[in-house]
Amino acid sequence: MSPAVRIEALTRAFAGRVVLDGIDLAIQPGEFVALIGRSGCGKSTLLRAIAGLDDGVAGGGTVEAPRSKAILFQDSRLLPWERVLSNVTLGLAAADAEPRARRVLAAVGLEGREDAWPGTLSGGEQQRVALARALVREPALLLADEPFGALDALTRLRMHALLAALVARHRPTVLLVTHDVDEALTLADRILVMDQGRITRDLPIALPPPRRRSDAGFDALRGLLLNALGVPEHA
Amino acid sequence: MSDRASYELISVADVLLPIDPPQPRPAPRAAPVLAPRRLPAWGILFGPLVLVLVWEAASQTGLLSPRLLAAPSTAVTSGFAMLQAGTLQEHFLASAQRAWLGLGIGVAIGLVLALASGLTRLGEASIDGVVQVKRAIPTLALIPLAILWLGIGEVMKIALIATSVLVPVYINTHAALRGIDLRFVELARSVGLGRAEFLRRVALPGALPGFFTGLRLAVTACWTALVVLEQINTTEGIGYLMNRARDYGQTDVIVVGLAVYAVLGLASDMAVRALERRALSWRKALGA
Ligand SMILES: Nc1ncnc2c1ncn2[C@@H]1O[C@H](COP(=O)(O)OP(=O)(O)OP(=O)(O)O)[C@@H](O)[C@H]1O
Ligand SMILES: [Mg+2]
Numbered sequence: 271m272s273p274a275v276r277i278e279a280l281t282r283a284f285a286g287r288v289v290l291d292g293i294d295l296a297i298q299p300g301e302f303v304a305l306i307g308r309s310g311c312g313k314s315t316l317l318r319a320i321a322g323l324d325d326g327v328a329g330g331g332t333v334e335a336p337r338s339k340a341i342l343f344q345d346s347r348l349l350p351w352e353r354v355l356s357n358v359t360l361g362l363a364a365a366d367a368e369p370r371a372r373r374v375l376a377a378v379g380l381e382g383r384e385d386a387w388p389g390t391l392s393g394g395e396q397q398r399v400a401l402a403r404a405l406v407r408e409p410a411l412l413l414a415d416e417p418f419g420a421l422d423a424l425t426r427l428r429m430h431a432l433l434a435a436l437v438a439r440h441r442p443t444v445l446l447v448t449h450d451v452d453e454a455l456t457l458a459d460r461i462l463v464m465d466q467g468r469i470t471r472d473l474p475i476a477l478p479p480p481r482r483r484s485d486a487g488f489d490a491l492r493g494l495l496l497n498a499l500g501v502p503e504h505a
Numbered sequence: 506m507s508d509r510a511s512y513e514l515i516s517v518a519d520v521l522l523p524i525d526p527p528q529p530r531p532a533p534r535a536a537p538v539l540a541p542r543r544l545p546a547w548g549i550l551f552g553p554l555v556l557v558l559v560w561e562a563a564s565q566t567g568l569l570s571p572r573l574l575a576a577p578s579t580a581v582t583s584g585f586a587m588l589q590a591g592t593l594q595e596h597f598l599a600s601a602q603r604a605w606l607g608l609g610i611g612v613a614i615g616l617v618l619a620l621a622s623g624l625t626r627l628g629e630a631s632i633d634g635v636v637q638v639k640r641a642i643p644t645l646a647l648i649p650l651a652i653l654w655l656g657i658g659e660v661m662k663i664a665l666i667a668t669s670v671l672v673p674v675y676i677n678t679h680a681a682l683r684g685i686d687l688r689f690v691e692l693a694r695s696v697g698l699g700r701a702e703f704l705r706r707v708a709l710p711g712a713l714p715g716f717f718t719g720l721r722l723a724v725t726a727c728w729t730a731l732v733v734l735e736q737i738n739t740t741e742g743i744g745y746l747m748n749r750a751r752d753y754g755q756t757d758v759i760v761v762g763l764a765v766y767a768v769l770g771l772a773s774d775m776a777v778r779a780l781e782r783r784a785l786s787w788r789k790a791l792g793a
Contacts, residue, residue: 323691341695347688351710351787360706361696387787403696 273334274299274411274443275320280331282315282324289315290329291467299410302437302444304454307464308499313447316464317415320445335411336443340404342414346396348388348403355384358403367406374402378432394425398432405436412437414446418453430456451495455488456481463498471498575757583757584764592746597765599741600731603659604769607666608727612720614667615674619716622675623682624708636675644669644726645733657738662731669730673722681715682708714788717781724773732766 273296282290289312297303307313318324320335348357358371375384378398388396397417404412418426434457437444448454454461455475463471473495477487557577563569564576571579587593618636621628644665655661685708693703735744743762750758 361698
């Protein structure tokens with residue numbers, strides 16, 4: 271099976287400072303990959319390179335990614351002057367865009383809020399609209415850059431469950447950038463650790479579902495990852 | 506009892522009764538007034554009303570000579586008479602037509618220029634500098650040239666009103682288009698919006714608040730220009746009415762003219778506000 275995403279010798283530099291330093295990576299179709307690493311190590315830069323949103327940035331290498339992809343930003347990035355439903359269908363050309371959007375909104379628990387203005391929704395609800403906007407495209411590849419970073423802990427747990435359920439149903443390939451080791455361990459089939467523009471660890475996560483943070487296997491992997499991230503008490 | 510003692514007494518009581526049953530919330534004690542409370546809608550009329558009463562009283566007692574300023578009551582009577590004779594409507598319409606035609610044309614040109622300059626590089630290169638220079642020259646300084654070019658008729662007046670109106674519309678709309686949030690540009694790319702759809706769904710709605718700011722300023726600019734221009738060779742319009750009244754010393758007619766200008770200005774401002782409220786209803790939902 272050919273990989274969904276294939277990256278070879280990818281480099282990117284800002285003003286002469288190398289931010290991606292020769293990345294090689296293959297992601298299989300349907301795989302859920304989490305990317306963690308210290309702040310500033312280049313995670314967003316890699317994601318934007320895959321998304322094709324970084325023209326004008328210096329660098330080389332090849333990126334092969336499916337045309338059909340959707341991006342989940344850290345901020346929900348909803349157009350404040352469009353109602354929820356039109357935000358979800360933004361740029362969607364399909365004839366049945368609207369009924370599809372309604373179904374996806376229902377799936378993220380926002381049935382009945384189609385006509386609301388984004389500004390009147392809570393942060394978690396806004397991020398769920400953004401998730402609906404991404405999923406309604408039925409993307410082959412879902413790129414998410416710390417999509418839950420701005421949410422409170424409780425809402426974040428709910429969003430994990432929601433994302434896991436939706437991904438299980440549609441099986442897109444997922445690349446999720448996160449700061450949260452537990453989030454990565456809960457959701458991913460595979461975790462990449464990045465440091466100074468390189469991928470330094472590539473860990474398959476074989477924990478059986480349902481994954482619980484209290485499980486011994488979970489705890490051991492958490493220690494390993496925190497160690498790899500250089501968190502003092504685990505180093 | 507010293508302050509200190511009473512403080513301790515209270516704190517002991519607090520400690521002894523830690524779990525009060527929920528009490529009905531007492532009416533809040535007079536909170537310090539940090540900002541004045543909101544006026545009711547008609548509250549704003551209080552000042553003008555007092556002014557008119559003082560003015561009327563001064564006229565009635567002879568403090569204020571009718572040769573300097575007519576009493577409000579006299580002005581109302583004269584205005585009513587002019588309404589019945591039909592002269593007031595005629596002159597009002599002439600002024601309103603001038604103002605609104607100039608406003609409409611100026612807003613349209615300002616908007617088109619702002620779009621061309623805000624959305625294309627060629628447009629910005631050719632338009633922006635010119636408008637900035639125009640901004641530095643008060644429109645009224647252009648009157649001599651405009652008279653030479655366009656004569657002293659209606660065309661010159663409407664052209665000058667339009668010129669003074671287009672500047673604020675252009676400046677604010679252009680700034681809003683330039684200031685479009687780059688995150689939305691990125692979003693538009695990521696969902697594959699074409700250029701036309703990007704304009705329609707992202708750039709233009711994003712620039713709408715700026716446009717309305719410009720429009721409000723344009724209305725003000727429009728009246729200023731109108732009042733000055735109506736002093737020049739007019740045979741109809743509120744300005745003409747007032748000039749003629751000055752020659753005859755009819756201060757009551759001058760007051761009527763001022764009132765009509767005020768009505769025109771207020772009506773236009775209200776129309777713009779209503780339009781803005783409809784177009785930016787998403788903002789109102791945020792309580793902004
Ligand atoms: N447009 C840019 N211009 C200049 N430097 C940039 C730009 N984008 C990113 N960088 C730099 O590249 C480095 C990597 O940035 P990147 O956003 O990829 O980090 P990150 O791993 O996503 O960090 P975080 O976890 O804090 O989001 C940073 O040092 C950043 O300052
Ligand atoms: Mg980042």
